[in-house]
Amino acid sequence: MDHPIKRDHSRFRKIIKGKIRDNLRRYVSQGEMPIPKGDGQFKVPMPHIDTPRFKFGEKQQGGVGQGEGNQGDPVDGQEGEPGQGEVGQGEGKKELEVDLSLQELAAILGDELALPKIEPKGKKSIQSQRDKYTSIGTTGPNSLKHYKRSYREALKREIAQGTYDPKNPNVVPIRRDMRFRASDVKVEFENSAVVIYMMDVSGSMGDEQKEIVRTESFWINLWLKSQYKNIEIRYIIHDATAKEVDEQTFFKTRESGGTLISSALKVCKEIIEADYDQSEWNIYPFHFSDGDNWSTDDTKMCLEMLEKDILPVSNVFCYGQVESRYGSGQFYKDLTTKFGEKHEKVILSKIKNKEAILDSIKEFLGKGK
Amino acid sequence: MLVSNMNRTRPIDGELLKLKEQIETYALEYGLNFNPVIFEVCDYDTVNILAAQGGFPTRYPHWRFGMDYDQLSKGYTYGLQKIYEMVINTNPCYAYLLNANHWVDQKTVMAHVFGHADFFKNNFWFKNTNRNMMDVMANHGTKIRRYMNKFGQDKVELFIDRVLSLENLMDINVLFETPDIKRHRDELHKLAKEELTNGTDDDERSQALKSFMKSKQRDNAKKKLPKISLQTELESEAAFELDFGLPTKDIMSFLMNFAPLKEWEADIIGILREEAYYFLPQRMTKIMNEGWASYWHSTIMTKKALAASEIIDFADHHAGVMAMGKKQINPYKIGIELFRDIEYRWNTGKFGKNYLDCQDMREKNLWDKNLGLGRQKIFEVRASHNDITFIDEYFTPEFCERMQIFTYKFNPRSGRNEIEGRDFIGIKQKLLSQLTNFGQPVIEIVDANFGNRSELQLRHIHYGADLDQNYSGETLKNIYSIWRRPVHLLTIVENQSMQYSFDGKEVKTIGNK
Numbered sequence: 001m002d003h004p005i006k007r008d009h010s011r012f013r014k015i016i017k018g019k020i021r022d023n024l025r026r027y028v029s030q031g032e033m034p035i036p037k038g039d040g041q042f043k044v045p046m047p048h049i050d051t052p053r054f055k056f057g058e059k060q061q062g063g064v065g066q067g068e069g070n071q072g073d074p075v076d077g078q079e080g081e082p083g084q085g086e087v088g089q090g091e092g093k094k095e096l097e098v099d100l101s102l103q104e105l106a107a108i109l110g111d112e113l114a115l116p117k118i119e120p121k122g123k124k125s126i127q128s129q130r131d132k133y134t135s136i137g138t139t140g141p142n143s144l145k146h147y148k149r150s151y152r153e154a155l156k157r158e159i160a161q162g163t164y165d166p167k168n169p170n171v172v173p174i175r176r177d178m179r180f181r182a183s184d185v186k187v188e189f190e191n192s193a194v195v196i197y198m199m200d201v202s203g204s205m206g207d208e209q210k211e212i213v214r215t216e217s218f219w220i221n222l223w224l225k226s227q228y229k230n231i232e233i234r235y236i237i238h239d240a241t242a243k244e245v246d247e248q249t250f251f252k253t254r255e256s257g258g259t260l261i262s263s264a265l266k267v268c269k270e271i272i273e274a275d276y277d278q279s280e281w282n283i284y285p286f287h288f289s290d291g292d293n294w295s296t297d298d299t300k301m302c303l304e305m306l307e308k309d310i311l312p313v314s315n316v317f318c319y320g321q322v323e324s325r326y327g328s329g330q331f332y333k334d335l336t337t338k339f340g341e342k343h344e345k346v347i348l349s350k351i352k353n354k355e356a357i358l359d360s361i362k363e364f365l366g367k368g369k
Numbered sequence: 370m371l372v373s374n375m376n377r378t379r380p381i382d383g384e385l386l387k388l389k390e391q392i393e394t395y396a397l398e399y400g401l402n403f404n405p406v407i408f409e410v411c412d413y414d415t416v417n418i419l420a421a422q423g424g425f426p427t428r429y430p431h432w433r434f435g436m437d438y439d440q441l442s443k444g445y446t447y448g449l450q451k452i453y454e455m456v457i458n459t460n461p462c463y464a465y466l467l468n469a470n471h472w473v474d475q476k477t478v479m480a481h482v483f484g485h486a487d488f489f490k491n492n493f494w495f496k497n498t499n500r501n502m503m504d505v506m507a508n509h510g511t512k513i514r515r516y517m518n519k520f521g522q523d524k525v526e527l528f529i530d531r532v533l534s535l536e537n538l539m540d541i542n543v544l545f546e547t548p549d550i551k552r553h554r555d556e557l558h559k560l561a562k563e564e565l566t567n568g569t570d571d572d573e574r575s576q577a578l579k580s581f582m583k584s585k586q587r588d589n590a591k592k593k594l595p596k597i598s599l600q601t602e603l604e605s606e607a608a609f610e611l612d613f614g615l616p617t618k619d620i621m622s623f624l625m626n627f628a629p630l631k632e633w634e635a636d637i638i639g640i641l642r643e644e645a646y647y648f649l650p651q652r653m654t655k656i657m658n659e660g661w662a663s664y665w666h667s668t669i670m671t672k673k674a675l676a677a678s679e680i681i682d683f684a685d686h687h688a689g690v691m692a693m694g695k696k697q698i699n700p701y702k703i704g705i706e707l708f709r710d711i712e713y714r715w716n717t718g719k720f721g722k723n724y725l726d727c728q729d730m731r732e733k734n735l736w737d738k739n740l741g742l743g744r745q746k747i748f749e750v751r752a753s754h755n756d757i758t759f760i761d762e763y764f765t766p767e768f769c770e771r772m773q774i775f776t777y778k779f780n781p782r783s784g785r786n787e788i789e790g791r792d793f794i795g796i797k798q799k800l801l802s803q804l805t806n807f808g809q810p811v812i813e814i815v816d817a818n819f820g821n822r823s824e825l826q827l828r829h830i831h832y833g834a835d836l837d838q839n840y841s842g843e844t845l846k847n848i849y850s851i852w853r854r855p856v857h858l859l860t861i862v863e864n865q866s867m868q869y870s871f872d873g874k875e876v877k878t879i880g881n882k
Contacts, residue, residue, distance in 0.1 A: 009435035009438055051530060054812050054844050056810060063799065064774060064777075064803065066693040066702070066774050067693055072787050
């Protein structure tokens, strides 16, 4: 049996997850993102959950230290206590950091926003078989012998035969009592998805706008990753011309100049055509901009391209309009006029500020597509 | 009962057992006097579990233990910290060794443990601690688990959370309560409680009604009181003043006796209170206890047990434990150095009026009366002092200078903590104030019928440091949820008197600010 502290530990984890959920809005709006640790885990800085007590305020208390130094020398940043850990008087302030897996984090997001599970496009699923040792068989190698079940069989048999003596409970399994762990074949659908992010990096998109896009895309990725086994993410930036870039460049680049949205959609279309067969992939194009497009002709071209080339192959096309001081927001209106507010495959969302990120995520992912 | 958890540890045998006997012999030769020590070895995971549970293999279920375990495990995984040993104050004394320790570490740790064991047995503040705490803790676990099964885990856990909020509000005098005093106090409490509830445990009635009835009951109570144990009129009057036993610093005990609680709730407060008081002497003697144990591991190792090949490792690990931090003094370091200093001073006679009055620095430096009283003196000191009296008595200007101690203070202009100075008086005052009341604010209940409305009034006895405001508010809420009537706290913030109040809705601040 496991030590009871494991139960305390899972209790603690449960409390923490609840806390994170309660504070999710704050995390998201303040851009305080969980830090990926590389092994599929995320590090989440925690609001304190320690027990409130009457205690001394920290700052004005001051204290006593040891070592070299003159009056006025700082003593901060020297806390790395070597050796025995719990050194010193009073309760040391604990910075709590918690590790959560992608699945756990996505579950919190899904819970908080009540996101439906995504139903992948049926025909685009690849089947895969996996063996799971969940059942019991009467044959098998010794290494898979299930002792408890074998002895239970033996006990049954002995009782049935009347040879079982409760006073001298000698239960000896014979060959046909043996039970073995056996595998069950599980058919799993392996769905693949590609997310194509397009962002307007023209002069009117400032740092704050990009921060919003960054935060939003982090959480969208998190959710999609939890839903698809195999996921690819591509990034396109554009002003008057568009190009594919890596993640870093995507969030860092600041171009200037005008905006031709069609250029991005064109690259997006090319990527899809080149790499992603629509019968095998779930395709998610996301476009973020401040809604400015240079010419009405270009807008017309965009709408056409969307309708003809992109929408038919995509699960949904998501357009997020980040409010900026310079943007007119015209593109949102154009899209609304063309596709209406409630189109099957076009999801439009206005992101006014950081507080609106979570709602916008809900708009994008709330349809379960 | 303990077996299911204890199979994670196993008693030492073979070479380790021989080593233990050897080290034990050295310890006894030096005059250490301890209860039998049982060493067990375990893996790091188990040591983390034990440490998270305050050294005990079985505790009541609570997420806090899980949290500490989480943090300790991480610390170990990342190589930030490592616990070499755990020792608990029981009879026999249990000590756990990490199975991955080097041989030289095992030696050191054993010597260290015998130091602790001697301290537990002989220090005055540990006189009344329950040495069967292993069983008591296990029983507490069983009881609370039973409550959880009966009333629901969430409900019981929430209540424990609230009570833990008060865990640091203790009265150190309780440590010296003889059974007679305790019985007498319990009787008074029982009487007062009866008075409060009109002899029934009917919780339906409101507090207001109760307090009204209470005033009606006064005369009865007065008549009853003298029958218990008090003879003279004078004492009876005094006892009536006690009524609730106010003012009191033993806040858990007060709430347990007088708050409108269900039986299981009162029982839980009793359980947590007992555990808190069990750990109290250890909180009051951290410097001395660690200093004493370190003094002995150092002495036994360097004089007797250390093999030539082990010197580097020993020095390395010893230095790691003794490392000083700039923001906190290291109790291991200050403790061991103070014991050594005392030993030196009593060996050479550098104490007393003659020495202190001596104005000749040269003579003072060379002062040596060859008294050789050092060893004897430190044994006396370890028996009769706690951290405060230890520092107060033996922390000298020379020692302070040698240890390079300074005070620091938060500078609001630069937004950081800065060295304030190396003034001896200031340092000593700061040290003592940090140790006062085991580092916790002194809070007492002054009135349980504040404003004649059954409201609870607490007072923070201010020794120079203000309370943390947010925490105070949250704590008041927890007390309110137990007392179920408004709760007030008198304190001082930035030299102005203040009263925080919580009436069930919001925390209000009344003051000059």
